Amino acid sequence: MTGSVAVGDTPGSRTRTGIAPVVDWFLVAASAAVVGTLVRAVAFTPVEMRQGPAQKIFYIHAPAAWVAFLAFGLVAISGLLYLWLRDPRLDRFAESSAEVGVVFTTVVLITGPMWGRPVWGTWWTWDARLTLTLFLWFVYAGYLVLRGAIDNQEQRARYSAVLGALGALLIPFIHLSVYLFRTLHPQPIVMKPGAPSLPGEMLVTLLIAFASFTLLYVALLRARYRLAEARGALAYQEGGDA
Amino acid sequence: MTPNALSGAWLIARKDLTIELRTRTAFLSALLFALLAIVIFYFSWDPTAVPASDLAPGVLWVIFTFSGLLGLHRSFGVEQQDRAIDGLLSAPVAREAIYLGKALANLVFVVGIQIVAIPAVALFYNVAVIPVAPALVAVALLAAVGLVAIGTLFSSMAVNTRLAELLLPMLSLPFFVPVVVPAAQATAKLLNGRPMAEVAVWLRLLGAFDIVFVAVCMLAFPFTIEE
DSSP: OOSOOOTTOOGGGGSOOOOOOSSOHHHHHHHHHHHHHHHHHHHSSOOBTTTBGGGGGHHHHHHHHHHHHHHHHHHHHHHHHHHHHOOHHHHHHHHHHHHHHHHHHHHHHHHHHHHHHHHHSSSOOOOHHHHHHHHHHHHHHHHHHHHHTOOOHHHHHHHHHHHHHHHHHHHHHHHHHHTTSOOOSOOOSSSSSSSOOSOHHHHHHHHHHHHHHHHHHHHHHHHHHHHHHHHHHHHHHHHHHO | OOHHHHHHHHHHHHHHHHHHHHHOHHHHHHHHHHHHHHHHHHHTSOTTTSOHHHHHHHHHHHHHHHHHHHHHHHHHHTTTGGGHHHHHHHSSSOHHHHHHHHHHHHHHHHHHHHHHHHHHHHHHTTOOOSTTHHHHHHHHHHHHHHHHHHHHHHHHHHTTSTTHHHHHHHHHHHHHHHHHHHHHHHHHHHHTTOOHHHHHHHHHHHHHHHHHHHHHHHHHHHHHSOO
16 A cells, blocks of 8 residues: 555566556546436436435435445455466456445445435434445455555455455345344345336436446546556565665 | 364464463453453443343443454464464464464353353343353354454454554454344343244354354465465
């Protein structure tokens, strides 16, 4: 995490360390897509009958949750692949994805209570999915702290790969153990057996939101990966000098 | 798991327990911490609103979790001195045996705390534990196995970082949740005199979690001690 010297760096980190472009056009495009989606969600999508304007937060909350789960899933997969292939690029990918994932989980955890208060009448409830999201945030925030507390590049990659993979494994266990509590959270409305139970126009906006948030994830991941690569190269040079 | 690996694990557990028996620093401080926590928890609730017996299960599991962490930290902490871990790694035993041995010693540590803390909670919180003792022992033991399985793995990782003491709880606690939830639920049902069938559900869940956690952590452990 920090720019400290990593002695055990491998030559693989020297590859492709071109100077980052001044403007990341991909990131600009992805941000514009998200802004466009939100404009559509607020201005051009019908207001939900019972929840009123509060329901608009749905178009941030749900896609952000999707991106968070995608990001952590990829952290786990790249962690497992790292333990097998020992390619430092996999570690840099996992690091980038975890950081972006924590940001999106934070968005989920902030927008959730904002939506829950007017609709459920409570900011928070210990429902299985809320608890799960909170603990995912804890695990992967801890993942980032762990990375910051190890200087050796190889050891850091190995430890975080173990934690990244275990974090994904934790999901079914927390879900199972908390499931007993009756759930307030709405059941899946798009990815479920049978037809989606959302009016056409809202569904279109939601699907656009999923697409644009995923695009933003890829753009942020790309930018963060470039940073990780530059840091790896710097550490390698400093390690080589010492 | 060969007989050789099992005897290796037993030797490592005995080594750790001998060190602990001779110094007694970690165990006594964890025990004192547990007793102090029991007393302090009592005063952090309004006794006229919440009966003490309702608090007991929660108090027990918070205490086991946190005092267990004290022992878990020491588990690999003792190997840091003079790089004793290198001797352990070059010994002709499988990595899995090292994990099992360490976990076994940690299990004895946590059970030792439970042996004192459960009667202490029964005394201070006025809970009748004798009638449900066999089932309570089963819950405590099953949950201790789960806590120790996870904690031993993270202890081995945390000691090699700059934030050792801080990082162990930060990494372990989220993973303790699936163990502590059924354990606390089962304890509450037991102490409230609920039928055994309700407790059995949680016991089975605990047993299943234990099997998975021990297997997965043992598989992951060799990756944390490569040199």
